[in-house]
Amino acid sequence: MKEFKRVTLQDVAKEAKVSYASVSAVLNGKDGKSIRVAQKTKELILECAARLGYVPNMAARKLKNGTNSLIAVFTYEQIFPVESENEYYRFFVGIQETAEKLGYDILILNNRPTEENSSRIVLADGAVMMGVNRDDKGIERLVKANYPLVFVGRREVSDVSTHWVTFDYQKVIAQMVDHLNDLCSARTLVYVESQEQEREPRKDKRRFLLEAAQSLGLEVLIVQADERNMLSLEAFGLIEQCKVVVFDRLFLLEPFERLLERKGLKLGSDIWGAVLEDDWMGSHEHWTRWSNQRLELGSLAVEYLSHLLQKETLEQLETLTPLYLVISESSAFPK
Template identity: 60%
Template sequence: MPNLAAQKLKHGRNSMIAVFTYENMFPVESRNEFYRFFVGIQEAAEKIGYDLLILNNRPTAANRSSRISLADGAVMIGINRDDNDILQLLKRKFPLVFVGRREAPGVQTHWVTFDYRSVIRQMISHISPACHEGLVYIEDVGFGREPRQDKRRYLYEIAAEKGLSVTSVYADELHTIPLEGMQLVFQKRVAVLDRLNQIVDFECQCKRAGLILGKDIIACVLEDDWEGGHADWTRWTDRRVELGSLAVEYLSLLLKGDPLENLPRLVALELVVAQSTCAVTNPAVSANT
């Protein structure tokens, strides 16, 4: 069997890129939230001519025995991460592209992400006619990574531009929404959920209160329906395959030393209007169910 590390030293490239994560996602299943990112990575790698090395251990640049050294570069999927390991990779100029915005202190990072700002603007414009008393933002407790921070910031900024107040309510570690938080929702009648995993409890509490979602309560979620079970919720389109593909395209240019300015970092999203906001009167947004 050829020594791949030696071949790389001799020829400089071996046409192999790594996909690594600290998430428990391999083997990949279709109901995993990272599955469609991985599909996009596979498709783009095959199109460009890269072999894939899949890693879900702790690949570090400091550890010379790490299999990541066999790859020309890597794409990282997932939210969980070891910042010390990643910082070592970045300091050694290892070509690394993140799926989702990521920052690290003192070093440049390369990432691709969704155009959250534009689609959140569409969403707020859609529900704003119902926001007579502002809206409630339901988010998971704890500090979120950069994509969650971005969505929160855009929501608050765009609501402020439109003169809408936003009140945050925090779901617990089990994604259960406190009763006092739901009382605010019942009062204001409009809610934006941070995650799909908050939907079950939200719907149950509305039902117990005798309130109909989409009629008595207007609600939407800041995600796509990657689970495939929330077609009645206003959300945005699933473009995870496209984002995974863009990460590989970005890495390919990085490896070639080509200019990155002309390659977009953002994948566009479209608002999907569904039953959960059907009582809103807004002809500017057509219903897509």
Template identity: 40%
Template sequence: MAPPPRKGPTQREVARLAGVSQAAVSQVLNGGVDGIRIPDATRQRVLQAMQEIGYVPNVAARRLAGGHNRILGVFTYEPVFPTSTRDFFTPFLEGIEEAAAELDYDLLLHTRPGPQGGRRAVYHDGASRLRLADGTVMLGLLDEQRREDLAQLVGGGHPTVFIGRRDLPGQDLPYVTADYAAATAQACAALLARGHRHTLYLGTLTRHESAVDRELGYRRALRHDPEHGRVERVETVTPELVAGALRVGVTGVLCENERLTAEWIAVAQALGHRWPQDYGFAVLGDPIYQGELPAGWAHVTIPRLEMGREAVRLLAQLLAGVPAPPRILPCRWVPAASLGGNASG
């Protein structure tokens, strides 16, 4: 029979080699909690002893003891491993990784799916593994159940920052988001400057926060001329929708994403209408369903890399006990031939 595997070095062995108490080793590992200051010379002896005997701290035990172990969690309700290097979520993750490295944090990526491979969830059997980390950066769309679970997590005191504005029942959730309202207003102004007096905002049926902000920006841009703007939220673009809009004089279209844009173009072309001769358009975000937008499409670029960075900085601020108000980052407007019309935009 093979002998049982030898357990790793213990704190007691570290203390013996460093010539200090086991309590001193614990204080070094936990960053000197409870107001106890460890002399630098003692700290260096403990660290040297740990290196000599290969001691590895039990981060889960340290977390249960109330100390910070400089580990940040990353949790997303969507699959996090991209199918290509231009996946929509990749820049967020790159920004998170860069800022974590700058601030000397390790990252713990939560990838566990729900029961039987189902929807991802914060809680499994009433418990959350997110608490293994000091705090968590979160991404993804929320339905009602996910909002309730997230409110429970935040209400329980786990430091959490969401990438994207998210409204929670009874809780204030720190977040980093893009200024979708201002970007949409700028895109609408560009269409108006091109002579498109009648415009259409085309969105999906999903009323998530970024969609609400975009529509708000559209209405603000038309506050002095609201009768020449209209909003349509659809599952898919139909010939009836396109024909009806063009018939009442719509020549400028703001599309929530590139899928709706492509559908509008295909239907309009089937009806004998082409851009930029018959109408102009702009896309209100980065591509979600494909690697990059076709050439000539005017669009808004979301600061995804910087949003990832700022989420980590905001979380580090929370962990330091500093108030962390939401951060709203500007988007970049990219004019192009799809605007059509007869003036600069």
């Protein structure tokens, strides 16, 4: 596969048909100091640099000074997850800790890399991307340029092959459904999805849930919460009949619990349930879920990126982070 090729000072000099020294003086801020460059030549150099997509190679400068390489950590979310309450925070902590351990400095970026500002991300040797929001055209440009890029979570982009690491959803969901199987006296459970955009994690969790249920002879009824994360009376009626419910996202739980309270029903005795997520908020310990391994997945993303940067083989490289089932009150067996 063709390697990512950064535009160099030599490329700009060749395009502008001027000397390397002139280009270096203009683009490295030395014009007027050790070297004088005519105004028209300076304008030509700047125009050629912009047209070719030249950006300063910050990582190379650091290496020249004897310091570490540089990787970018990028998210399409509006706010970078530096607060512990953010659901992406522990991913970032894992990325940060492992980058430091492997000797990389970090360039932090957020918002989408459009054609106008995509040069920011290639200041780094490679990048780790977090979050479900994305700009597929921007990603496609980077991938087609063979820029080393690893996603936290499975991400598929049309017409290009992406690198990603993700959770081992299949194994833990199979364990969860096996646990719920003994509670499904009606041989049916209800699966409640939010109104979020259809992305790979959502598709994967639904597929693995359906496969696990089918293997045990269970029927799955899929319903969707409304824009306020509330269930319709019809959907709640199905849950009352089946007695077992699984939610795809953590934020659906509190509205459901309020509805249970109004109906005079108790979670863990009248209705049993689980959620296909970890308790990253630390406020839903009474729900059956899986363990929080976000730090580990962020760490794995950097290890994978490091292999790309070192041009090491990826064949035996692990891409899945294990998850562990946490059984709690919401699905405790009836006494």
